[in-house]
Structures are given as C-alpha cells and as structure tokens.
Amino acid sequence: MGKTTVYVRHLESPHQTESLTKFQPLNKALAEEAAKVVYEIFDAAGGASMLKSSKKVFIKPNGIDGQPYCFTRPEVLEAAINYWYEHGAKKVYLFENSTQCNATRLVYAITGYDKVCKRTGAIPVYLDEDKNVEFEFKGRDDYMCTKLPMPKFVVKNLIKNKDKNLYITIPKLKTHSMAGVTMGVKNQWAFPQQYYRGYDHNYALASKLIDVFSYVRPDFCLLEGIEGTIYGHYPVTALADEAVLPLKLLIGGKNIVATDMVGARIFGLGLDDVEHLKIAVERGYSDGVECLDDIDIDGDISMYNTKYPTDLYDCYPEDVTVIKGKEMCCKQGCQNNPLTLLQIMYKDHGGTGGWTLIMGKGFDPEEIDAIEGQVLICGDCAIDEVGDRLIKRLGKKNVFLSHTCNRLADTFAGMAYLMHVNPLEFAPINPIKSVKCLALLKLHGSKALVPSTLSHVIKKV
Known part of the structure; x- marks a missing residue:
C-alpha cells in the first residue's frame, strides 16, 4: 500500500496590513484565493468520488467560540460547502458543539456561520440541543468518569451510517496550551456533551481525546491555517501580534492523524510534543503512519523550522x-x-x-x-x-x-x-x-x- 498523501498549499495574496489586534474578515483577494485552493485540494483528493451513497456531506468546523482567531474562518467553510453542492451533494450539514461555557447557536451568530448557512443552503446543526446516546471512555483505568454521552445526530450519521455519509472536519490550525495542538483529531472533542468534558480534563485528557476518536473518525481533514495560533488555542486579542501567525496555509488529507502530524510540524512540533497524536499512533489509529517519512507531503514545508511555544503567554494581572x-x-x-x-x-x-x-x-x-x-x-x-x-x-x-x-x-x-x-x-x-x-x-x-x-x-x- 502506498503512502497516504497530505496536501499543503500556500496562499500568495496579502494578509491584512493592519495590526492583528484588529480582527477583520479576509480581504477579497485572499478570500477568493482561499476558495480556489479549497477546490484544488478537494479535487486532488478525489472530488465527487469521495461522496458516498447518501450524497450527504457533514462538515464540522472549529467553532468553539467567537473569540478572534480561535474559530475556522467562515470564508473557508463557505467555499467547502459550495464545492460539495456543486459536486453532487444533496445536503450539506454544518454542525458543532461549542466549548464549555458557550452555546453553539450563539457562536454561529457571532462567527457568521449562521449567515454562511443562509447563503449556501447548508443546514445548521447545534449538537448541544440534541438528545444523547451513551458510550464509554475506555482508554485508561483511572478515569474519574467513564460516561461518554454523544449527540444522536453524531451517532446516527457519523457512526452507524458512516459508510453512507461523507464526514469532513475543518479545524483551525492552532497550538493548544493543554493538548499541544488542536487540529483534526482534537476537533472531535466536541462530541461529549459539555457537562462530561470537565471530568478528566487533566493528565488523562490526551487519552480521552483518542477514546472519542476511536468512535468517530472523519473521512477528510482540511486544516484552515490562514492564521495559526501559538501560545495556545484561545489567543488574547490584545496580544494577537505576538500570538497569531499569518501563515496563509491550507492543509488537507484523508488520514486525519497524518494530516495533524503535518500541521503540528508547521509549529515545529512532533509526536513527543503532542501526546494525543502519539497515543493515536500507539493505538493504531494512524493506519500505519508513525512519522513524517511515512507521509507523501504534496507541497513544501521545508521553511517551517521554528519550534513555537504552546504554553500560555506570560501576561497576567499583577494583583x-x-x-x-x-x-x-x-x-x-x-x-x-x-x-x-x-x-x-x-x-x-x-x-x-x-x-x-x-x-x-x-x-x-x-x-x-x-x-x-x-x-x-x-x-x-x-x-x-x-x-x-x-x-x-x-x-x-x-x-x-x-x-x-x-x-x-x-x-x-x-x-x-x-x-x-x-x-x-x-x-x-x-x-x-x-x-x-x-x-x-x-x-x-x-x-x-x-x-x-x-x-x-x-x-x-
């Protein structure tokens, strides 16, 4: 069997010239180029042949919150939705279950995802408003809580009918102060309902991330790296010029762990820096990929030689x-x-x-x-x-x-x-x-x- 391919594409259009502390929509040139590259990556990965029998496409962004730079750019989501409708999808769903302390419906309103759905015809789904089906966390014997309630929508469409539906995850390219990075694998952490995410959000977190991944594995991951965040996943807007990198990257692949490994490499990080990816490899969820040499990287990442910080920027109130x-x-x-x-x-x-x-x-x-x-x-x-x-x-x-x-x-x-x-x-x-x-x-x-x-x-x- 040949190597799995991960596509890396650099955008040439200029990013905003103002300070990143002033969060803005993408300028017209960058938005149009990003859409073109989204199409290019999906085409390279197989295009319409990726659709399954139902002709339904399920897209999960990283919509944890409306804080600038912590969510997937709506311009990229809109391009992805349009692509699949143009390539034979009967229905496209944009679904999410936001971070603890937030509600998905509100996040859609803040990020503009609600408007994306109206423009494209995608169906918005708020997983926190769904009923649950109970599963179990099984990766360790010392968990505080082994209950894993997941939304019925996820269970029906992404687990029971996985062979009929195309599932694409489109996370933001970010480091994470508690998990090393948050990309395709960690994007599945939305599926435990919020009440249960508080348990074992400790030294056992990496194991629980892979427990969830064992139940729900996307068919394709598209990493939105128009910006990437360092010093964690939730940048302080006032510190954006220090914590946000205008990378202008899109990265995609069918092997989610491999795609995350390439994404982590952009920040100079490897498996030893990202425990949940290391566990994913150890538990057999990387389909044989153990290092970057096992991946056919279609694109250039040779310029990324800096190891960026994942822990929080040192800036706290003195009192x-x-x-x-x-x-x-x-x-x-x-x-x-x-x-x-x-x-x-x-x-x-x-x-x-x-x-x-x-x-x-x-x-x-x-x-x-x-x-x-x-x-x-x-x-x-x-x-x-x-x-x-x-x-x-x-x-x-x-x-x-x-x-x-x-x-x-x-x-x-x-x-x-x-x-x-x-x-x-x-x-x-x-x-x-x-x-x-x-x-x-x-x-x-x-x-x-x-x-x-x-x-x-x-x-x-």
Missing part, C-alpha cells in the same frame, strides 16, 4: 495571586483553562484583580491561612483540600468554587464577578440577538453550560 499545588497541578485543566480565561478577562475586557486563584493539590496550610479577601478555587483536588478551610474562615460569600477538573462555566461565572466583567461582552453582536439566541437554546433544550448573564453582579458559584 491576582495564583497559588498552585506543589504535589500536582495539571496544566491540561485546572491550571491553563483558568489562566487562559484570566488573560482574556484582564487584557481584552479590562477585568480587575485583588483576589486569589487556587488550583491543584498539595498546599502549605500557612500559605492558605494567610489568604485574605475573595478566592476562586478551581478543581476538585483543590476544593477537597482547602475549600472547607477557606469557607469556614472567609465565609461562603468570599469563596467561589469550580468543580471537576475546572468546570469552565463556573470558572467564568466566578471570574466575571471577581473581575467585574459583563458576560455579554463576550458576544460582540446586537444584544437583542444575543438574548434571542439564549432564549432559543433554552427552548430547544440545550445542554450547554452557559454562565448567567448576571454573573458579574450576582455570585453564582
């Missing part, structure tokens, strides 16, 4: 005291999830400090007893160790709790209150439209864990 457990503090959850949010609220939303953030386990009792004022405790390890002690001394009104391995909606609610940041600032659209989206997702039974819009004025956690 927030961060106390990490000395025995353990998992960067995959209780450390870097709250720190990412802390950066965003501080730099992009003018959030204030004057409080203490606690995470991990193994604390010095004297240090804990010296804390004054308000405290946010992230993760069950820290809550179990110091929660009651702090509540007894400081009072429940001054102690905020975020359970599991940091339940992001609760962390957000706590920080919004402590930093005086209005949650609606995170939805930069007409407030009436935001409220309408929130009402609709409740009406449709969304399982998204969305913090209260009053979290900045009422203590919720």
